[in-house]
Amino acid sequence: xxxxxxxxxxxxxxxxxxxxxxxxxxxxxxxxxxxxxxxxxxxxxxxxxxxxxxxxxxxxxxxxxxxxxxxxxxxxxxxxxxxxxxxxxxxxxxxxxxxxxxxxxxxxxxxxxxxxxxxxxxxxxxxxxxxxxxxxxxxx
Amino acid sequence: xxxxxxxxxxxxxxxxxxxxxxxxxxxxxxxxxxxxxxxxxxxxxxxxxxxxxxxxx
Numbered sequence: 001x002x003x004x005x006x007x008x009x010x011x012x013x014x015x016x017x018x019x020x021x022x023x024x025x026x027x028x029x030x031x032x033x034x035x036x037x038x039x040x041x042x043x044x045x046x047x048x049x050x051x052x053x054x055x056x057x058x059x060x061x062x063x064x065x066x067x068x069x070x071x072x073x074x075x076x077x078x079x080x081x082x083x084x085x086x087x088x089x090x091x092x093x094x095x096x097x098x099x100x101x102x103x104x105x106x107x108x109x110x111x112x113x114x115x116x117x118x119x120x121x122x123x124x125x126x127x128x129x130x131x132x133x134x135x136x137x138x139x140x
Numbered sequence: 141x142x143x144x145x146x147x148x149x150x151x152x153x154x155x156x157x158x159x160x161x162x163x164x165x166x167x168x169x170x171x172x173x174x175x176x177x178x179x180x181x182x183x184x185x186x187x188x189x190x191x192x193x194x195x196x197x
Contacts, residue, residue, distance in 0.1 A: 041167055042167070042168075043164065043165045043166065043167060044164045044165070044166060044167075044168070045158050045159060045161070045164040045165055048155075048158045048164060049155050049158055049159065052150075052151055052154035052155045052158065053151055053155070055150065055154065056146075056147040056148070056150035056151035056154065057147055059146065059147065059150050060143040060144070060146040060147035060150070061143065063143075063146055064142045064143035064146050065143065091168050092166065092168045092169075094169075096168075096169060096174075097173075099174055099178070099179060099182050102174060102179055103179075103182065103183060103186075103187050106179075106183060107187075
């Protein structure tokens with residue numbers, strides 16, 4: 001939090017005095033083809049490395065943290081990393097017109113929402129009995 | 141500190157093979173277009189409807 005605050009202060013100090021924070025929207029439309037070409041030129045490994053980063057953060061949160069809420073957040077991060085992998089492999093695969101990756105991810109998001117609801121309900125229920133959300137204190 | 145070490149170990153274990161793999165350096169094919177309308181139609185006709193039908197029996 002302190003680093004984010006310091007970064008915001010540094011960025012605010014770097015701005016020129018006459019600089020408008022919100023410039024008026026341009027009348028010209030952005031070129032969608034250029035954005036599409038840039039997205040197409042991105043290699044598959046970049047998406048996979050981003051997914052690995054998300055997964056590792058989530059894994060560390062799920063394994064090393066003691067708060068049950070943070071463990072749930074870590075599990076959700078790992079699920080989102082898997083979803084990103086699904087989309088990347090679908091898009092870079094030989095049958096991208098079949099939309100199978102998108103469908104799988106949509107079902108996965110729905111299941112993740114249900115899982116988060118059940119997990120939070122369990123955490124709240126245990127918290128009401130044990131008066132703590134630290135998983136190493138719980139003896140189930 | 142433990143969490144950072146675990147995250148770094150897991151990231152190195154996954155990202156290094158990815159970056160060293162030559163088959164993952166390819167670019168995407170240009171053809172794939174997935175508008176929201178097509179996704180919604182496919183979802184409701186090919187995927188959700190069969191599940192609903194099988195769930196009703």
